[in-house]
Amino acid sequence: MKASRTANTPDHQPRPSAPEAKLWTPQYPELSTKPLSTEPYLSPQWFERDKELIFRKVWLHMGRAEELVNPGDFAVKELPLFNTSILLVRGKDHVIRGFHNVCRHRGNRVVELRQGNQPTCKFTCRFHGFTYDSEGKLVGLPEESKFLGLDKAEHGLTPIATDVWEGFVFINMDPEPKETLKEYMCGYVEQLKGLPFDQLPVCYSYETDINCNWRILRDSQLEMYHIKTLHKLSVPDYIENLRDPDSHTHHVELGKRHGMASWFLNPEIAMRPVEALALQADRTKIINGPLERASGSWSTETPLYQPPLVNPTRTKDWFLDYIFIFPNFHLLPFEGLYITHHMWPVAPGRSHWEARIYLPRAKNASQVFAREYSRIQAREVWLEDGSTLEHMQQALESGVLKEYLLQDQEILIRHANRVCEDYLRRVL
Ligand code: FES
Ligand SMILES: [Fe+2]
Numbered sequence: 001m002k003a004s005r006t007a008n009t010p011d012h013q014p015r016p017s018a019p020e021a022k023l024w025t026p027q028y029p030e031l032s033t034k035p036l037s038t039e040p041y042l043s044p045q046w047f048e049r050d051k052e053l054i055f056r057k058v059w060l061h062m063g064r065a066e067e068l069v070n071p072g073d074f075a076v077k078e079l080p081l082f083n084t085s086i087l088l089v090r091g092k093d094h095v096i097r098g099f100h101n102v103c104r105h106r107g108n109r110v111v112e113l114r115q116g117n118q119p120t121c122k123f124t125c126r127f128h129g130f131t132y133d134s135e136g137k138l139v140g141l142p143e144e145s146k147f148l149g150l151d152k153a154e155h156g157l158t159p160i161a162t163d164v165w166e167g168f169v170f171i172n173m174d175p176e177p178k179e180t181l182k183e184y185m186c187g188y189v190e191q192l193k194g195l196p197f198d199q200l201p202v203c204y205s206y207e208t209d210i211n212c213n214w215r216i217l218r219d220s221q222l223e224m225y226h227i228k229t230l231h232k233l234s235v236p237d238y239i240e241n242l243r244d245p246d247s248h249t250h251h252v253e254l255g256k257r258h259g260m261a262s263w264f265l266n267p268e269i270a271m272r273p274v275e276a277l278a279l280q281a282d283r284t285k286i287i288n289g290p291l292e293r294a295s296g297s298w299s300t301e302t303p304l305y306q307p308p309l310v311n312p313t314r315t316k317d318w319f320l321d322y323i324f325i326f327p328n329f330h331l332l333p334f335e336g337l338y339i340t341h342h343m344w345p346v347a348p349g350r351s352h353w354e355a356r357i358y359l360p361r362a363k364n365a366s367q368v369f370a371r372e373y374s375r376i377q378a379r380e381v382w383l384e385d386g387s388t389l390e391h392m393q394q395a396l397e398s399g400v401l402k403e404y405l406l407q408d409q410e411i412l413i414r415h416a417n418r419v420c421e422d423y424l425r426r427v428l
Contacts, residue, residue, distance in 0.1 A: 022244075024252045024411045031254075031414045035403035040417065041215045042396040047348040050214070054327050054423045055081055056173045059184045061329040061342065062088065065167040066201055068096055072118040072134065076101055076111050080346045086160060087111050088169060091134035092121050098162035098171045104138060104155045105130045132157050165189060167197050168329075186257050188325070191309035195333055200358040204375045206382060207354045212393035214328070214345035215417070217353055220385050221330055221341050222322070222412040224248045224263055230388065234380045239319060240266035249409045251313050257326045257428065259415045262311055265319030274373065282370030324412055326419050336360070337374065349393055355382050 068090040085101035108127040121134040131140040136157035161172040163181035239248040241264040251262040311318040323331040330341035344352040
């Protein structure tokens with residue numbers, strides 16, 4: 001299917017693509033080329049400002065609508081940054097709503113399970129039995145006549161602004177968000193429309209707590225400069241650009257808030273036997289797309305739909321896009337699968353990382369094997385990524401490192417910090 005670039009949106013200023021433009025940073029003069037101060041990565045004062053002026057104000061991705069398919073389905077999400085628990089519920093009207101999971105009587109958690117279904121769409125606190133419906137209304141309480149002057153209508157669950165984009169559930173901790181989710185997405189709603197998220201329902205998730213600042217964790221996935229070295233045992237040659245070994249990023253678009261980069265696929269990956277076996281096990285063009293493309297057997301007759309923001313230059317060497325939705329949601333469409341990362345601040349030197357890989361359902365044992373291969377391969381790569389983070393935190397705490405040196409293709413890191421600064425200066 002053919003797609004064309006959309007007109008510029010206020011958020012997106014497409015710049016010339018490689019090979020005409022080999023360097024990206026000079027094209028965004030608002031981003032300096034100087035070393036980056038490490039202070040925002042270390043100081044508790046900066047962390048507090050990140051928390052209050054960014055994370056308490058913006059739309060935050062919490063999960064997928066597939067976790068809440070039927071009326072009465074619920075999911076409880078912990079948000080240690082705000083020391084709170086959040087209840088997401090799909091109501092009888094099929095709308096997904098979010099609430100603080102806090103009973104209005106004396107503050108017990110209303111729902112203690114992590115996920116489930118309440119066929120009645122009613123939720124009862126197990127402490128004294130206050131009951132709420134899926135719209136958060138207080139609908140019943142034992143010994144009601146003894147609560148003198150209580151108006152049930154005024155004491156429902158505390159709502160949280162909640163909205164859904166392409167099945168991604170977002171919340172906003174601001175009681176009065178200054179933008180809708182669509183406005184916050186700055187044109188990405190249109191530019192990513194049509195990505196077949198619903199065809200990739202199988203989700204494998206890995207979560208961990210790491211002793212590092214959230215900005216360190218965030219940056220670990222914002223560049224591919226490290227692939228050849230840190231990932232030399234897992235995917236060393238995947239991103240290799242054979243025409244120019246010093247360039248693995250073939251397109252960059254940075255907006256006022258979000259940003260994206262496209263990365264090359266090496267058409268001559270040195271495939272290991274097990275990779276070849278996984279490829280052989282599933283030739284549906286859904287799984288192992290990159291491997292199949294690399295093996296030269298990829299058919300271009302029915303390529304997966306690519307909306308304007310995915311592989312914007314329509315290059316044949318395309319491997320994946322890195323779509324960074326500020327401040328902590330990373331969305332990576334590949335051919336036939338997608339990956340997400342959530343990078344949550346917890347404390348100045350502590351973060352929570354959840355990485356997910358979404359795949360199509362397997363139809364036979366061969367496909368199960370191929371999916372398992374993809375899952376394990378992703379896990380290995382993430383373990384390698386995670387291995388550096390606590391050392392980086394230690395380096396900051398030791399006081400040795402005052403600046404980061406960034407090369408041109410680490411531009412998403414500069415951009416993410418720049419957007420943080422804009423929030424902290426209240427420009428955004
Ligand atoms: S705290 Fe929930 S009913 Fe008392
Ligand atoms: Fe990595």
